[in-house]
Every structure is written in structure tokens, then in C-alpha cells.
Amino acid sequence: MCMRIKDHIILGPERAANMVWITVDGKELMAKEGEPVLASLLAENIIVNRYTVKRKEPRGLFCGIGQCTDCAMIVDGKPNVRTCITPVRQGMVIKTQHGVGEGGGKNGE
Amino acid sequence: MVNKEIVVVGAGPAGLAAAIEAAKAGGEVLVADLNILPGGQLFKQIHKFFGSSAHRSGTRGIEIGRQLLAEAEKYGVEIWLNSAVIGLYDDRVVSIEKGLNSGEKELINIKAEKIILATGASENVVRFKGWTLPGVMGAGAAQTMINVNRVKPGNKVVMLGSGNVGLIVSYQLMQAGCDVVALVEAAPNIGGYGVHASKIRRAGVPVYTRHTIIEAKGTDRVKEVIIAELDDSWQPIAGTEKVLEADVVTLAAGLKPISDLARLHDLEMVYNGVFGGWVPKHDENMESTQSGIYVAGDTTGVEEANTALEEGRLAGIAAAESLGYIAEKDAKERKDDTWKRLDGLRMGPFGEKRMYAKNEILACFPARS
Numbered sequence: 001m002c003m004r005i006k007d008h009i010i011l012g013p014e015r016a017a018n019m020v021w022i023t024v025d026g027k028e029l030m031a032k033e034g035e036p037v038l039a040s041l042l043a044e045n046i047i048v049n050r051y052t053v054k055r056k057e058p059r060g061l062f063c064g065i066g067q068c069t070d071c072a073m074i075v076d077g078k079p080n081v082r083t084c085i086t087p088v089r090q091g092m093v094i095k096t097q098h099g100v101g102e103g104g105g106k107n108g109e
Numbered sequence: 110m111v112n113k114e115i116v117v118v119g120a121g122p123a124g125l126a127a128a129i130e131a132a133k134a135g136g137e138v139l140v141a142d143l144n145i146l147p148g149g150q151l152f153k154q155i156h157k158f159f160g161s162s163a164h165r166s167g168t169r170g171i172e173i174g175r176q177l178l179a180e181a182e183k184y185g186v187e188i189w190l191n192s193a194v195i196g197l198y199d200d201r202v203v204s205i206e207k208g209l210n211s212g213e214k215e216l217i218n219i220k221a222e223k224i225i226l227a228t229g230a231s232e233n234v235v236r237f238k239g240w241t242l243p244g245v246m247g248a249g250a251a252q253t254m255i256n257v258n259r260v261k262p263g264n265k266v267v268m269l270g271s272g273n274v275g276l277i278v279s280y281q282l283m284q285a286g287c288d289v290v291a292l293v294e295a296a297p298n299i300g301g302y303g304v305h306a307s308k309i310r311r312a313g314v315p316v317y318t319r320h321t322i323i324e325a326k327g328t329d330r331v332k333e334v335i336i337a338e339l340d341d342s343w344q345p346i347a348g349t350e351k352v353l354e355a356d357v358v359t360l361a362a363g364l365k366p367i368s369d370l371a372r373l374h375d376l377e378m379v380y381n382g383v384f385g386g387w388v389p390k391h392d393e394n395m396e397s398t399q400s401g402i403y404v405a406g407d408t409t410g411v412e413e414a415n416t417a418l419e420e421g422r423l424a425g426i427a428a429a430e431s432l433g434y435i436a437e438k439d440a441k442e443r444k445d446d447t448w449k450r451l452d453g454l455r456m457g458p459f460g461e462k463r464m465y466a467k468n469e470i471l472a473c474f475p476a477r478s
Contacts, residue, residue, distance in 0.1 A: 003261040005285050010155045010169070014259060036145060039258035047243040047262070047330050058329045060243030061262060064250030065150075066143045067231045067367070085191065085209065087145050 004043045020090035037083035037094060038064070038071050049073050049083060050097035073097050113139045115428055116203045116221040118194045118370060121149020122414045123406025123421035124227035125177040125186075130425025131225075132184035134434040139219070140181075141192045141205050146257070147181075148174035149229055150249065151414060153256040155284075156277055158415065170414055171256075197224065197374040201401055223401050223428040226371055227421060230364040230385065230407035235269055238324040240358075244331030248278040248361035255285035263357035267334045268292045269322055275361030276305035282359075283312055290355050293336055294318045295343060302459075322358065323350060331356050364411045371397065371404065379473055383466035384410025392474045393448070394427035395420055403428055410470065412454075412463055419451045 006014050017032035022040060031040035038049070038061055048058040049071045062070040066085040075081040075094050079101025083094070115131050117124045120142035132138045146152065154170020181188065189207055196204035201221045208214045232247035239245070244263055248270065254262045266287050268279045271294035279289045292314050299306045299318065310316065319339050326333040338349035364385055371389040372378060377398040378387045389397045389404045396403050403424040406417035423444055430440035455464035 003263075005255060005259040005261060008259070009284050011256070011259070034145070035258055039254065039260050042254060042258075042260045042262055049243075057241060058243050059241065060246075060330070061250055061254070062246050063232060064247065064253040065231075085144055087191070 001045050002043060003045055020088060022088060022090075022092040022094060024094045025096055031088045033090065034087045037073070037075065037081075037086045037088055037092065040088055041083070041094075048096065051099070053099040056098070074101050077102070110202070111217060111219045113137060113219050113221050114432060115139070115223045115225065116141065116219055117225040117227060118142075118203075119149065119227035119229055119406070119408075120144075120147035120188055120190070121227060121229050121406060121417065122151055122173070122177065123229075123408075123417040123424075124149070124225065125181055126418045126421030127225045127227060127403070127405055127425035127428070128186040128421075129177065129180045129184055130422050131223075131429045131434075132181070132186045134426070134429035136429045136432055136434055138186045140186060140188045141194050141203075141207075142188065142190055143193045143209065145191060147178060147188055147190060150253075151177070153249070153252045154414065155256050155281060173414065173418075194370060197370055197402075222432060223403065225395075225403040225405060225421075225424045225428060226389070226397075226408055227404070227406045227417070227424075228367040228370060228408045229417075230366050230411045232360065232364055233362045233385075235322070235360050235362045237322045239326055239331070242325050242327055242331050243329065244327065244356050245325050245358040245360070248274050248359040249364075251357065251359045252278045252281060255281060255287070259285075261285055261287055263331075263355075264288060265290050265355040266357040266359055267322065267336070267353055267355045268359050268361060270294065270361030270363075271296075271299040271301060271306070271316070271318070272361060272363065273301035273305060274364075275359075276301040276309055278359060278361060279314060280305065280308050280312070283314075287357070289314045290353050291334075291336065292316045293320045293322060295321045295339055321345065325358050327356075331358055334358055364407065366408045366411060368408055371408065374399065374402070376402065376404075377475065379470060381410060381466050381470060383462050384412075384470075388470065390470060390474050393423075393471060394444070395424040396427060398475060401431075410463070410466060416451060416454050416463075419447050419454065422447050423451075 020033045022031045047060040059070040062068045071083045072080045114137040117128045117140040128138045151170045151174035191209045192207045203219045324335040325331045334353045334355045337345040376389040405420040405424040
């Protein structure tokens with residue numbers, strides 16, 4: 001299900017954007033260049049960004065403005081990237097983060 | 110090390126207004142902001158603002174944002190986006206991580222003559238069983254998604270909190286095509302303005318006052334929300350639970366000032382309940398207890414975009430004045446006018462207590478050595 005808002009009573013129709021391909025957990029998705037990675041995922045109804053270190057609980061969008069780190073994922077091999085303030089670029093490879101992510105110590109992947 | 114006359118932290122209404130005033134007077138201004146887009150929270154305010162015509166009432170926040178950006182560009186304000194200020198050091202050295210999260214990230218130290226902190230506020234959290242489940246989020250987070258990024262965080266929303274943020278965001282979620290299945294408020298009455306509440310009631314949103322959320326249930330995202338009625342001591346009454354089907358819970362329980370940088374640099378702070386928490390002490394120039402470091406907007410106490418704008422103007426004028434760009438007499442007139450407009454914004458049943466709170470903060474400012 002696409003969660004994008006096509007038409008809006010105040011904001012008008014969705015503005016044309018340059019669409020690019022990104023890879024999310026091995027699956028290719030179309031995204032708008034420059035939008036937050038988090039928004040591209042929400043558009044595809046993907047809401048879990050990471051699982052916590054100890055209890056392996058799911059986390060997702062919470063503050064949306066770079067303050068809380070709940071939306072951290074592995075982006076282009078780098079763990080703990082806040083997806084709400086990271087703009088989409090062509091060919092980005094995004095992975096759900098488990099614990100502190102790859103190379104992050106004993107609780108990582 | 111790079112030299113800049115004025116470094117502003119935060120490109121929201123306070124930071125941009127400060128930058129514009131200082132640059133207009135002739136100052137060299139750099140604004141650093143963590144986010145992808147400038148404007149702070151203005152671009153998600155798609156409703157019309159209140160206030161007098163001097164405050165552009167009837168104008169949508171998004172329009173005010175566009176005007177500020179145009180002015181900033183006109184006066185040559187430099188804006189670094191995706192750039193986090195990660196430290197302040199002695200002699201006004203600002204450490205900026207420029208190009209955050211990109212391969213080209215670099216750490217730049219800037220020696221500033223003046224620093225203006227306009228770091229805004231963050232949303233308060235409400236804890237209940239399941240509050241960490243994906244789908245539970247700040248009302249402002251949902252608002253950013255629908256109005257700035259134009260994606261819905263889900264389809265069926267339970268809003269907790271009926272202050273202006275709760276009311277306005279509920280309405281905007283409906284404008285975005287979401288179904289608001291309940292507005293839940295612990296107090297006996299709706300908290301925000303009647304004009305916003307009426308829109309929600311007219312749209313038929315069920316309003317549960319004297320209720321709270323007991324639990325959000327689901328495995329990898331919210332599926333159900335359990336609410337219950339509260340007794341006179343705010344405790345849930347057994348047997349009154351209702352199960353609502355929803356995939357989003359939005360929390361609108363107020364905001365608190367973001368004051369990490371101020372604390373990090375040992376600016377003197379004071380607690381103020383009306384303003385949402387600890388705020389840096391400041392004088393009528395918005396200058397903190399450390400000379401040359403100014404503060405403005407929600408970081409000095411949570412209010413609204415218009416007050417942030419005016420406080421930013423004060424800081425910008427004062428910083429430009431102390432650098433010699435504005436003559437004392439001219440600066441005084443402009444600051445007096447700005448304070449008058451601020452007083453106008455801090456009137457009435459909702460605004461008055463903020464006027465008292467601000468006066469308390471000004472009154473506790475220690476004599477500068």
C-alpha cells in the first residue's frame with residue numbers, strides 16, 4: 001500500500017520529484033531523491049527501522065527531527081544513521097539495524 | 110579554524126529572524142542546522158496563524174517560512190544544512206559536523222564573534238505499556254511526515270492530548286487522509302483553543318476527556334490501543350477499558366526546550382514550568398550569562414513561532430549592535446518595538462502566564478561582571 005499523499009486540500013497536488021532506486025533489506029524500492037530515507041520507507045508502509053540491543057524490540061519513527069535516534073538504520077554500510085535527517089540518493093543501500101549494527105561490538109550483528 | 114562574525118545554531122523562525130536582522134545590518138552570518146531543510150518546524154504549520162496583523166495573522170506558517178528564507182537569501186545569510194553543532198568551546202569556538210551522514214562529512218571549527226543559540230524544543234513523551242512500539246510517535250513527528258514529507262505514518266490514529274498541537278495535528282491528519290479514531294485527554298476539558306476544538310468536533314472525531322491510554326498492542330507495529338476512564342485522582346477505573354483499532358498513536362503532551370549546547374557550555378540555567386523546563390538565563394538583549402552568546406526562541410522557553418521570530422530579531426539586532434553595525438539609539442528603538450510586539454503576543458488568558466514567566470527569567474539575570 002502506498003502511503004504517499006497524492007493530493008492535499010491545502011498543499012495541492014504532489015510535486016514532481018526525481019525518482020531514484022534504493023535497496024532496502026535486499027529489495028529495490030523507488031524513492032524521491034532528497035527526501036528523508038525514513039519517508040521513503042513509510043511510503044512503502046515500512047515502519048520498523050531497527051531492533052534494540054538487549055531485548056530485540058522493534059523501534060521506528062518517533063521524533064522525526066533528528067533528536068531521538070529511534071529511526072537509526074544501516075545506510076551504505078554505516079550503522080546508527082538517523083534516517084529522518086538523511087536525504088535519499090540514487091543507489092543507497094539500507095538495512096534494518098539489529099542491535100548496534102555491523103561492527104558495533106559484541107551485541108552487534 | 111575559520112572566522113565568522115556571527116554563528117547562529119538552528120534555522121527555525123528564531124534562528125532565521127536573528128540571522129536576517131544581523132545580516133541586514135551588515136554582519137557576516139552563518140546558520141547551521143541539523144535538518145535537510147531550513148525553516149525548523151514552520152514548514153509543517155499549514156494552518157493560519159493567530160495574532161495581530163503585525164504578526165501576519167491569517168498567514169500560514171509555511172508562507173512565513175518561505176518569506177524568511179527569501180529574506181535570508183537577499184541579505185546574504187549563509188546556511189549550512191545537515192550540519193550539527195556538536196560543541197562550543199572557550200572564546201566562542203563552534204564545532205560543526207558539516208554534511209552529516211554523507212560520505213563527505215567534515216568537522217569544522219569556527220571562531221565566532223557572536224553566537225546565537227536557537228535550537229528549539231522537543232516533544233514530551235507519555236509512557237504506557239507498549240509506548241515504544243513502532244507507530245507510537247510524537248504528534249509533531251506525524252505532522253512532519255504528512256505536511257513536509259507527504260507520507261502518512263499509518264491510517265488510523267489515536268491522538269493523546271488536546272492542547273493546540275493535539276487539536277491542530279488531528280485536523281491535519283484528517284486533511285492528509287488519515288482517520289482519527291479518538292482524541293484522548295486526561296483532563297476533564299479540552300486544553301486548546303475553541304476554534305481548533307470545534308473543527309475536530311464538527312468532523313465527528315470521538316473525544317474522550319478524563320481518559321488515558323493504558324496500552325498500545327501489536328508485535329512489530331501498533332494494532333490496538335486500550336484506553337480507560339480516569340477517576341478524580343487521575344487513576345484508571347477498572348472495567349472502563351475500551352479497545353480501539355489503530356496503527357498510529359500520536360503524543361501531544363507539550364514540549365521542552367532543547368538546551369544541551371547551553372548546558373554544555375555552562376550558561377547559567379533556570380527552571381521554569383510554564384516554559385517547559387530548564388532554560389538559559391538571559392537579559393533583554395537575549396544575551397546569556399556569557400557575554401557574546403545569545404539565546405532565542407523555544408530554547409529560552411516553549412512558546413510559538415511568532416514569539417520565536419521576535420526573540421530572534423532581538424538577538425540579531427543586539428548582536429549586530431555590539432559588533433558596531435547598528436548605532437545604540439537606532440538599536441534601542443528597534444528593540445523597544447520588538448518588545449512591544451512580544452508583549453502583544455503574551456496577552457490574554459493563554460498568553461499572560463508566559464509574560465509573567467518571561468519576566469521572572471529576566472528578573473533572575475545576574476549582574477554581568
